Amino acid sequence: MKRIQLTMLCALAVILLLTATLANRSMASKSSISQTIKGDGFVVLELFTSEGCSSCPPADELLAKVQREAGDKPVYALSYHVDYWDNQGWRDVFSNPDYSKRQYQYASKLRAQVYTPQVVVNGKTEFVGSNASAMNYAIASGISGSAVNTLQLQGKQQGAKMSLDYQVTGKTTDDELLIAIVQKNAVHQIKRGENEGRTLSHVQIVRSLQTFQLDQPEKGQISIELPKAYSATGWEIIGLLQDRKSSVIHSATRAIFTAGEFKDIKVK
Structure with missing residues (x-):
């Protein structure tokens, strides 16, 4: 009799523990992303996605939620549309083979699989892009950590190019400067493939990713080509300091512009 009662109590304890765990996970996924942002660090969220992938829209929506709630906090969202889904019935207009290559390079460094939707955090860890709890934790x-380096970018548009002055502090021996030109929003109707008939919303779409060597480690100037669709109001420029050997991101920032550079200038 005592053994039966003990077994029932153990089973009840297990049920209660599982219930509490599931409740905590549910609360974490529903809680505001902004509530978790405290500290002096930063976070770069690189989402690898595709319009041809039926599992990707929830990840795109989660990244949009992060973008809304993060505001001006040091949370940098980058959405890369890979091209290996393009032969599955629908060609993603934002896809780029360079982004597929970047994902494969991360997979090699992190000893991870290549899949969509996948998020890589600060070049160090990865998880499924639609996992809200993992996103909150990341x-x-x-943010609770601290940056190894600091990076500042100041830009000035000159026709179809952007002149960027950079300034960095800290050890930059193995670091490269990556400049992501990002389209903030887009809406696209999908006519074929796994998402046929759906209207998809995208945020933080990387339209160009350019790499520069830090010839002058502390400060210098670079010039970048702007996409034809670029406009000052609907786009932003994000800089990353990334270790070329380990792929760990040591710092990130958004480019700021001098007075008068926020007017809506389009590239012809």
Whole structure:
């Protein structure tokens, strides 16, 4: 009799523990992303996605939620549309083979699989892009840390090019400067493939990713080509300091512009 009662109590304890765990996970996924942002660190969220992938829209929506709630906090969202889904019935207009290559390079460094939707955090860890709990944890961990380096970017548009003055501090021996030109929003109707008939919304679409060597480690100037669709109001420029050997991101920032550079200038 005692053994039966003990077994029932153990089973009840297990049920209660599982219930509490599931409740905590549910609360974490529903809680505001902004509530987790405290500290002096930063977080770069690189989402690898595709319009041809039926599992990707929830990840795109989660990244949009992060973008809304992060505001001006040091949370940098980058959405890369890979091209290996393009032969599955629908060609993603934002896809780029360079982004597929970047994902494969991360997979090699992190000893991870290549899949969509996949998020890589600060070049160090990865998880499924639609996992809200993992996203919350990644943001909290990144912000609670501290940056190895600091990076500042100041830009000035000159026709179809952008002149960027950079300034960095800290050890930059193995670091490269990556400049992502990002389209903030887009809406696209999908006519074929796994998402046929759906209207998809995208945020933080990387339209160009350019790499520069830090010839002058502390400060210098670079010039970048702007996409034809670029406009000052609907786009932004994000800089990353990334270790070329380990792929760890040591710092990130958004470019700021001098007075008068925020007017809506389009590239012809």
